[in-house]
Amino acid sequence: MARHNLEKxxxxxxxxxxxxxxxxxxxxxxxLVFGAVIFLLASFQMVTQALSDKAKQVLxxxxxxxxxKMSAGRQEAIxxxxxxxxxxxxxxxxxxxRIWGYYFDEVRLANYTVxxxxxxxxxxxxxxxxTLAKGTxxxxxxxxxxxxxxxxxxxxxxxxxxxxxxxLFRPDLSLKPFVVRGEFSRDTDILTNDLIVMNLADAxxxxxxxxxxxxxxxVYVANPTEIETIAKKISETLPGVRVLTRPQIQKTYQVVFGxxxxxGSICLLSALAAFVILAWDKASGxxxxxxxxxxxxxxxxxxxxDILAVRFWESVIVSGLACLVGMTAAYIHVVYYAASLFRxxxxxxxxxxPNLHLLPRLAAGDILLILAFTVLPYLAAxxxxxxxxxxxxxxxxxxx
Amino acid sequence: MFLNPWSLAxxxxxxxxxxxxTVAAKTAVRVLRFxxxxxxxxxxxxLENEIWLSSTLVAYGLGFQIITLILFVLAADEFxxxxxxxxxxxxxxxANPYGMPALLVKLFGVFFYGFWILLHQLDIRSEHYPLVRIxxxxxLLLLPLLVxxxxxxxxxxxxxxxxxxxxxxxxxxxxSTGGSTNLIVGYSxxxxxxxxxxxxxxxVIVGWGLLRRWQAWLAGLYAAGWLWFFVxxxxxxxxxxxxxxxxxxxxxxxxxxxxxxYYYFGFALYGxxxxxxxxxxxxxxxxxxxxxxxxxxxxxxxxxxxxxxxLILLVIFSGLSxxxxxxxxISGGEG
Numbered sequence: 001m002a003r004h005n006l007e008k009x010x011x012x013x014x015x016x017x018x019x020x021x022x023x024x025x026x027x028x029x030x031x032l033v034f035g036a037v038i039f040l041l042a043s044f045q046m047v048t049q050a051l052s053d054k055a056k057q058v059l060x061x062x063x064x065x066x067x068x069k070m071s072a073g074r075q076e077a078i079x080x081x082x083x084x085x086x087x088x089x090x091x092x093x094x095x096x097x098r099i100w101g102y103y104f105d106e107v108r109l110a111n112y113t114v115x116x117x118x119x120x121x122x123x124x125x126x127x128x129x130x131t132l133a134k135g136t137x138x139x140x141x142x143x144x145x146x147x148x149x150x151x152x153x154x155x156x157x158x159x160x161x162x163x164x165x166x167x168l169f170r171p172d173l174s175l176k177p178f179v180v181r182g183e184f185s186r187d188t189d190i191l192t193n194d195l196i197v198m199n200l201a202d203a204x205x206x207x208x209x210x211x212x213x214x215x216x217x218x219v220y221v222a223n224p225t226e227i228e229t230i231a232k233k234i235s236e237t238l239p240g241v242r243v244l245t246r247p248q249i250q251k252t253y254q255v256v257f258g259x260x261x262x263x264g265s266i267c268l269l270s271a272l273a274a275f276v277i278l279a280w281d282k283a284s285g286x287x288x289x290x291x292x293x294x295x296x297x298x299x300x301x302x303x304x305x306d307i308l309a310v311r312f313w314e315s316v317i318v319s320g321l322a323c324l325v326g327m328t329a330a331y332i333h334v335v336y337y338a339a340s341l342f343r344x345x346x347x348x349x350x351x352x353x354p355n356l357h358l359l360p361r362l363a364a365g366d367i368l369l370i371l372a373f374t375v376l377p378y379l380a381a382x383x384x385x386x387x388x389x390x391x392x393x394x395x396x397x398x399x400x
Numbered sequence: 401m402f403l404n405p406w407s408l409a410x411x412x413x414x415x416x417x418x419x420x421x422t423v424a425a426k427t428a429v430r431v432l433r434f435x436x437x438x439x440x441x442x443x444x445x446x447l448e449n450e451i452w453l454s455s456t457l458v459a460y461g462l463g464f465q466i467i468t469l470i471l472f473v474l475a476a477d478e479f480x481x482x483x484x485x486x487x488x489x490x491x492x493x494x495a496n497p498y499g500m501p502a503l504l505v506k507l508f509g510v511f512f513y514g515f516w517i518l519l520h521q522l523d524i525r526s527e528h529y530p531l532v533r534i535x536x537x538x539x540l541l542l543l544p545l546l547v548x549x550x551x552x553x554x555x556x557x558x559x560x561x562x563x564x565x566x567x568x569x570x571x572x573x574x575x576s577t578g579g580s581t582n583l584i585v586g587y588s589x590x591x592x593x594x595x596x597x598x599x600x601x602x603x604v605i606v607g608w609g610l611l612r613r614w615q616a617w618l619a620g621l622y623a624a625g626w627l628w629f630f631v632x633x634x635x636x637x638x639x640x641x642x643x644x645x646x647x648x649x650x651x652x653x654x655x656x657x658x659x660x661x662y663y664y665f666g667f668a669l670y671g672x673x674x675x676x677x678x679x680x681x682x683x684x685x686x687x688x689x690x691x692x693x694x695x696x697x698x699x700x701x702x703x704x705x706x707x708x709x710x711l712i713l714l715v716i717f718s719g720l721s722x723x724x725x726x727x728x729x730i731s732g733g734e735g
Contacts, residue, residue, distance in 0.1 A: 254481045255562045262403035304452045363660050365474040372409045372471055380416045391449040
């Protein structure tokens with residue numbers, strides 16, 4: 001019984017394949033358009049996936065809690081003395097001050113990210129050397145001034161190929177000289193591409209920030225499960241300070257990427273709708289030959305359900321092939337071309353763009369999501385035309 | 401939170417299923433009004449054609465519903481990343497009061513669509529279409545279920561605010577005493593496992609008895625047993641099996657086993673449990689229409705097949721659910 005059914009389905013599948021081949025132009029056109037729609041949706045999904053994965057990876061190394069002083073709803077410099085007030089809270093490993101800002105280069109019309117740090121104070125400061133392609137970070141006890149470690153784009157922007165000194169303008173337009181003592185490796189481009197790291201005092205000098213003030217305080221917490229509690233205690237101790245925790249930032253990134261990807265998907269839904277209409281139209285326009293074919297099959301003893309099965313298999317084959325083509329193309333687009341079609345939508349608008357190597361991880365769930373977006377509407381659009389064609393009365397088709 | 405690919409996909413699928421269901425219901429109304437088995441009028445011939453349409457639509461609807469069910473759990477798992485305090489799908493589903501009801505309606509919906517298709521398959525085996533009226537009445541009853549499903553799902557998605565603090569599964573299914581938020585608490589693991597193993601043995605014995613000689617009361621017992629076993633299995637998977645799969649005593653979550661980290665083990669588990677329950681319950685239910693004209697032989701054949709299938713799936717399911725537990729007992733842990 002089961003064997004008989006299986007053989008019947010296999011025969012029907014064979015018939016469906018030969019039927020697709022007989023109408024190969026029609027099938028191919030549907031296949032190509034469907035493949036293109038899947039390509040667009042799948043690329044979007046894969047870029048989002050890869051970017052949010054990347055963000056997750058990157059955020060692992062950020063400080064657990066970041067403190068920023070707010071005044072009139074805007075961020076302003078935070079006094080170093082605030083760090084001392086946190087001394088009584090258990091579980092805080094270290095509080096590290098940081099100056100963090102953008103330097104606008106009027107020649108290149110680009111923003112550089114400037115970060116002033118006490119490298120020696122950071123818990124993982126000694127390991128920062130591993131991110132450098134050449135040079136070294138200052139060791140604890142090394143009080144050198146006027147150094148900078150720069151990202152790849154900065155080297156190009158400032159044309160530092162043959163020399164290792166450069167100058168940036170202070171707000172009063174006087175020049176501040178720097179010596180390059182290291183360059184970040186290209187592997188960390190997503191973070192360090194437009195970055196200049198320097199001494200805290202140098203950064204304060206460059207941005208003319210008064211002594212005793214920094215832009216934010218990084219709080220390192222020993223036990224990750226205590227982050228929320230410590231954050232609560234800090235906000236009780238220091239009202240008026242914005243307390244950002246790492247999980248919060250992570251969730252915000254997820255929401256933003258999800259939102260952007262959802263927005264993109266909505267835009268692509270119009271393409272999907274157009275395709276569904278095309279599929280419906282292609283499936284319902286029955287030529288006289290097709291009507292004859294169905295009539296002959298019926299006279300030969302085929303039942304309505306058999307013809308429906310043929311149509312079902314045809315749809316499955318077309319959508320399966322289109323998925324294969326579309327998803328492979330999307331993967332190539334994302335991995336080898338860094339999703340150049342959609343990157344501007346999903347990333348910022350910075351002039352110095354990092355060179356991204358995106359690697360989407362395709363779990364079964366994501367494939368199912370793409371299938372639900374594309375194949376299900378297609379199957380639904382072809383089922384009613386399939387039934388119409390399956391119920392063509394044998395006599396009228398042959399007689400007319 | 402509609403602006404998210406998962407929410408959009410779920411909504412799209414639900415709309416598609418709703419459209420298919422409505423078209424099928426239109427046929428149902430016409431069949432109920434104008435069906436005349438003896439007539440050979442144009443209308444009757446048209447209706448006999450339309451039966452094919454409605455059954456195909458419901459079959460598609462069933463397939464789509466199974467996909468949405470999986471998608472819904474995966475989406476909840478995805479949502480937990482943006483809901484503060486939720487660590488897996490459990491937390492995300494409990495983020496508002498519509499999550500769990502939506503999941504349950506979807507799960508039971510799959511059974512009901514399955515029963516309808518069974519009814520249809522039995523019906524078309526007989527030349528007289530003896531079940532047409534029952535079938536289409538049932539189809540009209542499925543429609544409110546579908547609407548309820550879509551409504552709950554939409555309310556759930558609309559209610560997800562990315563910053564609500566929810567309890568995650570470690571709290572929800574945890575063993576903390578006196579917690580009022582615990583869904584499943586207070587059963588001893590040993591007791592549950594004994595009941596689980598006992599039910600398996602009981603079902604096998606009753607099934608064996610049915611295969612030897614079909615008796616109505618035994619069939620009723622078999623269906624009731626499967627219903628009980630289904631609920632019990634969900635509890636056992638949550639509180640006992642899952643933590644052996646995760647190799648973490650405090651992680652008791654029925655959804656994380658579906659993830660790639662655990663080799664999609666949950667799909668094998670639920671993929672045997674749900675069909676097994678379906679066949680187990682449907683065999684006695686099919687017996688209700690045994691007396692109709694021309695169905696006696698068909699129903700009897702189906703019942704045998706269904707009981708055999710349910711027993712085979714039951715054996716596979718028990719093997720799967722005890723695998724990690726026995727592995728732990730024998731090898732003394734992971735690695």
